[in-house]
Amino acid sequence: MSALVEVCLEDVGGAAVAAAAGADALEVCAGLVEGGTTPTPGFVRHCAEQAPGLDVRVLVRPRGGDFVHSAEEVAVMADDVTLLRSVVPDGTRLGFVVGTLTADGEVDVAAVRRLVEACGPAPVTFHKAFDSVPDKAAALDLLGGLGVTRVLTSGGPGPALDHLPLLADLVRRGGDDVRIAVGGGVRPANVAQVVEATGCREVHLRAPGVVVSSGRSAGYDDGGRSVTDAGVLAEVMGALGR
Numbered sequence: 001m002s003a004l005v006e007v008c009l010e011d012v013g014g015a016a017v018a019a020a021a022g023a024d025a026l027e028v029c030a031g032l033v034e035g036g037t038t039p040t041p042g043f044v045r046h047c048a049e050q051a052p053g054l055d056v057r058v059l060v061r062p063r064g065g066d067f068v069h070s071a072e073e074v075a076v077m078a079d080d081v082t083l084l085r086s087v088v089p090d091g092t093r094l095g096f097v098v099g100t101l102t103a104d105g106e107v108d109v110a111a112v113r114r115l116v117e118a119c120g121p122a123p124v125t126f127h128k129a130f131d132s133v134p135d136k137a138a139a140l141d142l143l144g145g146l147g148v149t150r151v152l153t154s155g156g157p158g159p160a161l162d163h164l165p166l167l168a169d170l171v172r173r174g175g176d177d178v179r180i181a182v183g184g185g186v187r188p189a190n191v192a193q194v195v196e197a198t199g200c201r202e203v204h205l206r207a208p209g210v211v212v213s214s215g216r217s218a219g220y221d222d223g224g225r226s227v228t229d230a231g232v233l234a235e236v237m238g239a240l241g242r
Contacts, residue, residue, distance in 0.1 A: 078118040
């Protein structure tokens with residue numbers, strides 16, 4: 001059993017933790033409490049510098065909420081892609097993670113085409129907006145035709161464990177042309193089961209730990225924050241026999 005491991009993170013220092021643990025890729029984000037938004041250029045550059053041997057995939061999403069984006073939002077995303085391509089060190093294995101839908105839950109073809117064009121030679125992942133698409137097999141073919149080379153999905157609402165047969169079918173359908181990365185509730189206790197049941201060659205997960213603030217609280221929260229936890233990643237790697 002073998003699968004690549006992508007770590008989703010938003011913490012400064014997390015990229016180095018993921019690299020030291022043996023991860024293969026990062027999804028670099030901000031605002032994970034909102035489902036993920038576009039990170040700052042400085043943070044993207046930091047992650048690329050801290051994990052030079054890993055694929056660095058940057059989420060491009062202008063806000064939380066749904067995945068139905070206006071023309072102005074798509075233009076902002078395209079501009080963000082152009083900027084982010086310019087800030088990473090030479091040799092960075094840079095990719096982008098995008099996803100836009102129409103109001104009825106279908107892939108927004110015009111928006112995806114524009115974003116793929118903005119990404120240039122950088123590979124493009126369609127993120128978990130895919131879970132809302134009614135006909136996932138047809139959407140997979142459509143995305144491949146638009147130049148998307150990877151889809152991140154749990155197979156539908158809820159965790160990947162609820163959709164293992166569908167995920168296995170998507171893995172077969174996508175093959176080498178559109179790789180399926182399975183994410184959504186993937187944890188050390190179930191990652192081996194997910195890989196074995198679906199045949200996926202890549203899993204996507206967070207490895208959250210909590211740091212208690214060393215500073216004085218202003219009173220509106222406890223000052224704690226989520227970070228990438230080396231212990232959780234070690235458990236994942238152990239479960240995969242790595």
